[in-house]
Amino acid sequence: MNSHQPSKPDSVVDSLEKEATSKTEKRKTGHFGLITLIAGVGALVTGLLAIGIMPRLQQRAELAALAKSAQTDLPTVNVVKPKRAASSTDLSLPASIQANQETSVFARTNGYLRRRTVDIGDKVQAGQLLAEIDTPEADQEVAQSRAEFARAEANLAQARANLAQKQSNLSEAKSNLAARQAELKQARTNLELTRQTWQRWQQLQQQGAVTQQAADERKTAFSANLANVDAVQARVNSDQNSVNAALASINSDQANVNAYLASVAASRANVEKSVVLQSFKRVTAPYSGVITARNIDAGALISAGSNSNSTNAWLFKIAQTNNLRIRVNVPQTLVQSIRQGQTAQIHVREFPSKPFTGKVVRTADALDPKSNTLLTEIQVPNSDGTLRPGMYAQVTFTTTRVNPPVLVPANTLVINSEGTQVASVTKDQTVHYRKVEIGRDYGTQVEITTGLSPDESLITNPTDDLREGTRIQAVAVKPKKPN
Secondary structure, rough: OOOOOOOHHHHHHHHHHHHHOOOOOOOHHHHHHHHHHHHHHHHHHHHHHHHHHHHHHHHHHHHHHHHHHHHHOOEEEEHHHHHHHOOOEEEEEEEEEEEEEEEEEEEOOOOEEEEEEEOOOEOOOOOOOOEEEEEEEHHHHHHHHHHHHHHHHHHHHHHHHHHHHHHHHHHHHHHHHHHHHHHHHHHHHHHHHHHHHHHHHHHHHHHHOOOOHHHOOOOHHHHHHHHHHHHHHHHHHHHHHHHHHHHHHHHHHHHHHHHHHHHHHHHHHHHHHHHHHHHOEEEEEOOEEEEEEEOOOOEEEEEOOOOOOOOOOOOOEEEEEEEEEEEEEEHHHHHOOOOOOOOOEEEEEOOOOOOOEEEEEEEEEEOOOOOOOOEEEEEEEOOOOOOOOOOEEEEEEEEEEEOOOOOEEEEHEEEEEOOEEEEEEEEOOOOEEEEOOEEEEEEOOEEEEEEOOOOOOOOOOOOOOOOOOOEEEEEOOOOOOOO
């Protein structure tokens, strides 16, 4: 018995170990099956995803490769963005300084130069004597015109005396006429009285109150008064004819007086003309200035007027230099910025540290059709005489533009039979040509006045291969600043 008791616990232990081992194996077998199941499901899902996604990924890769290949085949161009030019700008234009007034002095009468009183470089005042001319012909013309004037005045005096005599005769004739008219009036009154008396006596004679003799006497008195009225009327008519004749003679003499008045006026004008021509023997300065040239010497033959065939066509040249003027041609693009009274800086190379200031005094108000420029005149004070006519100068305007133009590099311009154009890049990366108008040219950059906006992209150095609508690959670069 004692020999079998020790073996019982071993069997139990073995049994328990077997059971534990069996359970462990079963648990391991369950875990492995679950893992296997999960792996199978994952493989199935992965396969399904691969079937749907892989073609798409492959297509995308092919498209990317094609796009990269297409981009590689497109022409690459450099593009720049235009920019708006500054609203304030300086405009420098070349010009030549001129005298405010410059005149060639000519002779207005013929003769020989007696003497000259000035020479080149002399400053003269207005009315100052420059030269004297001997004018014997002009002196004789003055004497002759004065004699004709005196004769015309004598004729006028005689005509006026005749007119006064005729007027006196007319007054006497009018006085006689008035007396005759009064006498006629009295005679007509007497005639009317004798007529009424005769008519009354005729009625009385028919009634037997008076004798026939008495009635006949009244009739005779009436007839006498009637004859007297006719005689006085005849004398009145005669006096009236005398008055009319005197009036006609006066009108004739008045016409003579008017003719002599006209002759006197003509003679007087001739005298004044001769005196004026004689006064031209004294050549005077038309205004204050400087004598810049002389063309005569004493004894030279002087001819009136500006005869281009004569060596003495002009005597002196005088210039007014206390105020100088400069004329410049302003381009059309800046015409709107030029106004009367605007200041301008004048730079002369001989005076580098001394700029001068002038003012715009006038413009032509119309552009030159050949150059499309506006002629502008600037006046510069020169009281100290620093500047001289004929000097070369640079005129600088500081102008403000209401609508500043667009500034682009000069290498973006295309000039051909279509005109001036720029090649721009559209949103879909194609070439589009735009017509533009050029403003100021800075050398490396140019102003565009119309046809372009600052938000465009412009191709630099466009070639003939870049036609309208060509697809390109753009590379942005920075534009250079104008010098």
